[in-house]
Amino acid sequence: MTAPTTATDVNQPSLEHAPQTGRRLSLPVLMLVIAGALALTSIVRLITGADGITNVSQMSTALQLAVPIGLAGLGGLWAERAGVVNIGLEGMMILGTWFGAWAGFQWGPWTGVLVGLIGGCLGGLLHAIVTITFNVNHIVSGVAINILALGATRYLAPLAFEGHQGGSAKQSPAVESLGHFTVPGLSDWLTDLNAKGWFFVSDIAGLLGGLVTDVSWLTLIAVALIPATWWILWRTPFGLRLRSCGENPVAAESLGVNVYKYKYLAVIISGGLAGLGGVFLSIVANPFYLEGQTSGRGYIGLAAMIFGNWMPGGLAIGAGLFGYTDSLNLRGGSTNVHALLLLGALLLIIGAVWLAIRKKYVQAAVTLVVGALVFAWYAGTNEVPSQVVAATPYVVTLVVLALSAQRLRMPKANGMPYRKGQGK
Incomplete structure (x- = not known):
């Protein structure tokens, strides 16, 4: 008689030896690719004279714009690793922007962060109930949540914000800042080195300078969530069971995993992360809620997750790429896009x-x-039209997804309906 096998023991082979479409880059190779891309960018900077494409201010702005995209992408990763497609990230971000600003202007920014996160969790809970309990198509549910969130915030905004100083039917009063920090000494040294205009060295200084100059505390939390997500999902029994629900829920259930519980937890966490991305927009990026504030960043976060092959590290690179192209709209857009x-x-x-x-x-x-x-x-040409500059983030999203499509592998049971006991 063989000894009983735990869920962790049996699920490990199915996850570690799942078929891949293409080879995964090792960390040294990935670092070489990034260094090569940065060197090529440095050559372009020297040829075109567009120093703005790698200066500290550009990189700092790119980081700020990448954070909400990355948080939305992380939310999508949690849900889809458990087998639930989350097209509703945009709506959950909208809920995060509204609830964060609503609580923030009344009780302070950190309360706004907490309430905005809870607002996103409520959107995730709704998506979980509809898709997991009632087996509604995941895409239909996600689109419905996006529409519902937009309609709900449009209805609530006049009730909550009109009559307050700076508030209107489409905008909240100002929210107090969470605060920023700059690493003293190091930031100034990197800024001076970046201003030298040297090949490669100055570009690295610009990249690193953007990471230590005028950084929000919420940015620091968001960056820390990348390795935290990897560790939880790939290095803990909890993460293994959650991922097994996205690979083979029937096998997971047969080994004692409560599939419904893990799917619910994953989708609620997904909504919370997307809501946190919305909070960033309404408290850090802008100190107030504004209708239409998300501007499709939930969808771009989903694209960053797909580009990253459902892995936190790849997602971070994708979010950084999309954040960088988005930052071109704010800082010398026409000149920089022409150089690119x-x-x-x-x-x-x-x-x-x-x-x-x-x-x-x-x-x-x-x-x-x-x-x-x-x-x-x-x-x-000497410059590009402003319409091209505005469309650059979305064009880059489509191009990157098209070029990376051949190496992608989503969780096997992603988006598939599941009923308890269906394997019996």
């Missing part, structure tokens, strides 16, 4: 060479033609 056309052309040409080496000649030819067209656009 050259960077895009060089990357496409390098990609074409790589595809040719791998004997994918048709794809290489198409990539080379697109690269040539982008270079012609750069060489034939």
